[in-house]
Amino acid sequence: MDKKKKKKLFHWGRILVQIVMFLSAPSLFAQAFAAVKETAGTLGKGGVLTVSGFVIRLFILCIITFFFGRIFCGWLCAFGAVNDWIYQLSSFLQKKTGKKLPRIPEKWIPGLQKIKYFILLFILVCCFFDRSGWITKNSPWTVFSLLTARNLKLAEYMTALLFCLLFVIGMIFHERFFCQFFCPMGAIFSLLPELPLTSLKRQEKDCIKGCSACQKNCPVHIKLGGNNLQSGECIRCGRCLTICPKGNISAGFHKSRL
Ligand code: SF4
Ligand code: SF4
Ligand code: SF4
Known part of the structure; x- marks a missing residue:
């Protein structure tokens, strides 16, 4: 097979995997992160940590990351896939119309990539002090989870919906906008040690x-x-x-x- 064909196969293979994961496990990333919030909340209350379904999911994703790097983010996460698809559509339209959208200056990117660690810290502190309900109510992931479950009752999640829309706008302008700059789960993955297998x-x-x-x-x-x-x-x-x-x-x- 020539190089061009291999490249195409790889590209479409990845999209296919992302579609399958989007349809079969759209909330996996949010469920894994629920374990992080649950743990911080339990510690805040001085309770005993238990192994819930969320904790098992988090553990599995961390093990995958330990062995294969952030392959979950690149191939399996539904929200990461949405980042990709929105930007791919935006790039396609930019090429077709010949109009280029402004880009975030390259020199700002390393700094912006650190925002996600502050978001993670903020969420951990909120959950520790028993404010996980407030986080969930205002999280764009809640909106995403509701939408992927075909639940359109979003009236009580207006702030979360606004965040979601802002992130979608960001995804139009910048590739992996949410993943790179704002994702608290991505912050955890990026801090995990990785075996050099891949x-x-x-x-x-x-x-x-x-x-x-x-x-x-x-x-x-x-x-x-x-x-x-x-x-x-x-x-x-x-x-x-x-x-x-x-x-x-x-x-x-x-x-x-x-
Ligand atoms: S700079 Fe990157 S893309 Fe170019 S030849 Fe080297 S490895 Fe390949
Ligand atoms: S950074 Fe977050 S949203 Fe992006 S792919 Fe990873 S877990 Fe999913
Ligand atoms: S270095 Fe960049 S392009 Fe290469 S696998 Fe990692 S994220 Fe993808």
């Missing part, structure tokens, strides 16, 4: 002079320096592997992180 490496010495196709096309703006492309931000989408004209990037057992 980490990425490139043969920088064989790179085409002046080429930065892999970096330009990375949805989460991984700063490529040297040979190792591993970073807690990497969502293992695999795009850099397929985009490289020289096949210089590989996934496998490598020791160091960025």
Whole structure:
């Protein structure tokens, strides 16, 4: 099979997996995060931690991340898929109309990517002090979960709906807008240690002079320096592997992180 066909197959294969996950487990990320809120709330009340269904889901996703990096974010998360689809549609329309939307300046991105850690901290503190109900009521994920369950009774979730709309607007302008900058679950995944089983490496010495196709096309703006492309931000989408004209990037057992 030639390179072009492989690239197409990879691209559509990933979209297919995302669609299947969107239809079969649209709220998995929110359920896993419910375990984080539940744990903070129980600790706040001085209660005893129990192994609920949410905790089991969180544990499974953390184990997957430990072994394979953030493959859940790149391939399996329904909300991540929505980020992708909205941006893909926006890019397609921008190409068709020849009108480019303004982009977030590159130098702001590392700073913006840190916002998610503050959001995580804020949610943990709220839950610790028994305000998890308030978080759930105002969370865009609540709206997403209701919509994917075909429940349109959103009247009592107007703030959450507003947040959801703002994030959707952000997704039109910037790839993986919510995932990169605001997702508290993404913050947890990015802090988890990972085995180097699927980490990425490139043969920088064989790179085409002046080429930065892999970096330009990375949805989460991984700063490529040297040979190792591993970073807690990497969502293992695999795009850099397929985009490289020289096949210089590989996934496998490598020791160091960025
Ligand atoms: S960062 Fe959050 S919303 Fe995005 S794919 Fe990961 S868990 Fe899902
Ligand atoms: S480094 Fe590669 S696999 Fe990781 S997010 Fe960027 S393009 Fe995807
Ligand atoms: S796309 Fe390939 S050749 Fe170009 S900089 Fe990246 S690894 Fe090197």
